[in-house]
Amino acid sequence: MAVQLNPHLNFNGDCEAAFKFYERCLGGRIQTMLPHADTPISGMVPAEWRKKILHATLTLGNQVLMGADMPPESYRKPQGFAVTLGLSDAAEAERVFRELSEEGSVTMPIQETFWAVRFGMLVDRFGIPWMINCGSVA
Numbered sequence: 001m002a003v004q005l006n007p008h009l010n011f012n013g014d015c016e017a018a019f020k021f022y023e024r025c026l027g028g029r030i031q032t033m034l035p036h037a038d039t040p041i042s043g044m045v046p047a048e049w050r051k052k053i054l055h056a057t058l059t060l061g062n063q064v065l066m067g068a069d070m071p072p073e074s075y076r077k078p079q080g081f082a083v084t085l086g087l088s089d090a091a092e093a094e095r096v097f098r099e100l101s102e103e104g105s106v107t108m109p110i111q112e113t114f115w116a117v118r119f120g121m122l123v124d125r126f127g128i129p130w131m132i133n134c135g136s137v138a
Helices: 015-026 090-101
Strands: 008-011 029-035 053-060 063-069 083-087 105-111 118-123 129-134
Touching: 008 015, 015 029, 015 053, 015 063, 015 090, 083 090, 090 105, 090 118, 090 129
Parallel strands: 008 063, 083 129
Antiparallel strands: 029 053, 053 063, 105 118, 118 129
C-alpha cells in the first residue's frame, strides 16, 4: 500500500498570502488556491469570508503542502509540530531560513550542529513553526 503524508496548515485568514510567500521562498508552485466564492458552498459563508481560502496546495518536487483559512471561531494557533525542510546545500538552507524568518521569530539560529551542517528553527510571519535541516556532519 502506497501512502503519502502531506502537512495541512490552518491559517487565521491569511492562507493566500502565506502560500504566495511559501511559493516565493521555497521555489514551489501553487497548484490550487480555491476561495469559498468559487465553490457550491459560497452562499453558506458570510460575504466577507467568500474570498478566504477553502483549499490550497503547493507542490515542491513530489511533496505537497496543503492549507486553508479557518473560521475565526475554529482557528487555533499552531503548536506541537513544525514543518521540516531537508536541504542538501548549506547556502540554500541559509537563504530559505533567512526568507522564512522575515517578520517572524527565530527560535534557534541556523548553525552547524552535531547532526547537521546547518540546522535552525523559526516561526514565520503567519505563525507556522519551521525547522530547516541541511545534510549531516561527517
